[in-house]
Amino acid sequence: MSLQICVGEYMASDHVGTSLSAAWLPTIRTERFVTSAKDGTVDRSPDQVPFIDTEILWTNPDSDPVYTYVSIQRAPRSLVTSTPNQLALMDGWSSDIGASPSAALPVGDGGGNSIRTMMVRSYEAQIYTRTFRDYDSAIVYVSPGAVDPGETLHFRYRCLFSTPGVWRSPLQPMHLAYARWARLRLFTRPAVTGGIA
Amino acid sequence: MAEVCVTRHTGITDGQLSLEPWSAPRIVYEALYPSGADGDVTQTTTLPGKLMIDTGIVSWTNGSPLDAMIRVWIDRGARQWQTSNPNVIQIRDRLTYAIGGQNPAVPDTTSVYTGQSGGGLDCGANAAAAPYVGIYSEMEDPQVHEEWLGPIPPGDVLRVWYRCYLWTPPPWSSNANAGSPVHTAYVNSMFLRLMAFPTQDESVAG
Numbered sequence: 001m002s003l004q005i006c007v008g009e010y011m012a013s014d015h016v017g018t019s020l021s022a023a024w025l026p027t028i029r030t031e032r033f034v035t036s037a038k039d040g041t042v043d044r045s046p047d048q049v050p051f052i053d054t055e056i057l058w059t060n061p062d063s064d065p066v067y068t069y070v071s072i073q074r075a076p077r078s079l080v081t082s083t084p085n086q087l088a089l090m091d092g093w094s095s096d097i098g099a100s101p102s103a104a105l106p107v108g109d110g111g112g113n114s115i116r117t118m119m120v121r122s123y124e125a126q127i128y129t130r131t132f133r134d135y136d137s138a139i140v141y142v143s144p145g146a147v148d149p150g151e152t153l154h155f156r157y158r159c160l161f162s163t164p165g166v167w168r169s170p171l172q173p174m175h176l177a178y179a180r181w182a183r184l185r186l187f188t189r190p191a192v193t194g195g196i197a
Numbered sequence: 198m199a200e201v202c203v204t205r206h207t208g209i210t211d212g213q214l215s216l217e218p219w220s221a222p223r224i225v226y227e228a229l230y231p232s233g234a235d236g237d238v239t240q241t242t243t244l245p246g247k248l249m250i251d252t253g254i255v256s257w258t259n260g261s262p263l264d265a266m267i268r269v270w271i272d273r274g275a276r277q278w279q280t281s282n283p284n285v286i287q288i289r290d291r292l293t294y295a296i297g298g299q300n301p302a303v304p305d306t307t308s309v310y311t312g313q314s315g316g317g318l319d320c321g322a323n324a325a326a327a328p329y330v331g332i333y334s335e336m337e338d339p340q341v342h343e344e345w346l347g348p349i350p351p352g353d354v355l356r357v358w359y360r361c362y363l364w365t366p367p368p369w370s371s372n373a374n375a376g377s378p379v380h381t382a383y384v385n386s387m388f389l390r391l392m393a394f395p396t397q398d399e400s401v402a403g
Contacts, residue, residue, distance in 0.1 A: 025394075
């Protein structure tokens with residue numbers, strides 16, 4: 001039996017003991033695994049087409065503010081294209097924090113992978129050429145910011161496919177795009193800036 | 198006399214209250230594993246291919262009285278490869294793990310893999326079936342792959358095993374680049390880092 005004592009932020013005390021609060025310990029809060037919906041043969045796509053589209057909604061259950069950061073783990077990707085067509089898989093994310101947050105639709109401005117090979121001038125007859133490229137799995141860390149107790153974080157992620165620029169019908173065409181999957185992990189650490197108030 | 202008991206994230210030694218090391222995130226293992234097979238590449242059209250990096254089984258025992266979570270970072274070195282028309286080089290790697298007494302599965306990359314990179318250009322052959330002249334070179338930035346493993350109960354062991362292989366997806370032309378084949382690959386290294394994260398002492402509800 002312990003004496004319950006008065007504690008400040010990021011601590012807890014009861015008859016069992018006095019402890020660091022859950023909000024003090026940096027840890028993972030939630031995880032989201034999502035597979036690509038459109039892997040395989042692709043065609044001309046001047047507008048971005050979502051291959052992966054997912055989101056996290058998380059409400060801070062603690063009595064202290066926490067600082068959030070999200071790890072976006074992208075799967076190894078594969079692109080195969082034929083001259084002179086360009087294939088691109090672009091990443092985008094957005095976030096909003098508040099009582100009822102609504103993050104904007106992510107556009108593909110967060111990096112990505114793209115290939116293109118041009119073997120002949122645009123007015124010359126096509127020749128056969130295929131380019132193969134695999135891109136390793138990789139993480140990107142994003143910091144949406146501090147979430148007060150009871151507030152909610154809305155985090156959105158999309159992987160978008162497009163074919164920027166010119167498009168010609170190739171000789172023996174082969175156009176493949178594999179985004180495979182993505183895994184989002186939401187971590188928190190205490191939202192302290194210098195001294196604790 | 199009234200007493201104040203404390204969480205297992207803290208300790209009391211000779212009347213002094215202190216924080217225990219497992220109350221904070223910390224690096225519990227890190228090591229650099231250089232590639233043992235960088236350089237020239239020959240026809241390797243059968244999976245898993247040529248073994249480049251093998252960490253063997255790396256183990257970590259949770260010596261704390263609370264569960265631990267482990268963040269694994271596979272920090273791949275910069276990779277360079279060079280292939281001749283029409284051949285392609287592909288590098289695959291895989292991490293396996295086990296929590297408890299058993300050993301992780303052998304990280305064979307034949308069907309399941311963690312990462313994959315590589316590439317090449319196929320621009321065909323002339324009427325005599327000799328591939329056109331053409332060499333494809335690439336250097337890829339280092340990339341980090343992350344895993345989040347656990348909880349690992351007190352006293353339990355986490356074992357991880359990483360391997361990196363290289364192969365040349367078929368078909369393979371032995372007279373590539375108009376009869377002057379050039380094929381090289383450098384995966385350089387992998388830096389393995391295990392970071393232990395604290396978990397809440399649930400005996401104190403606050």
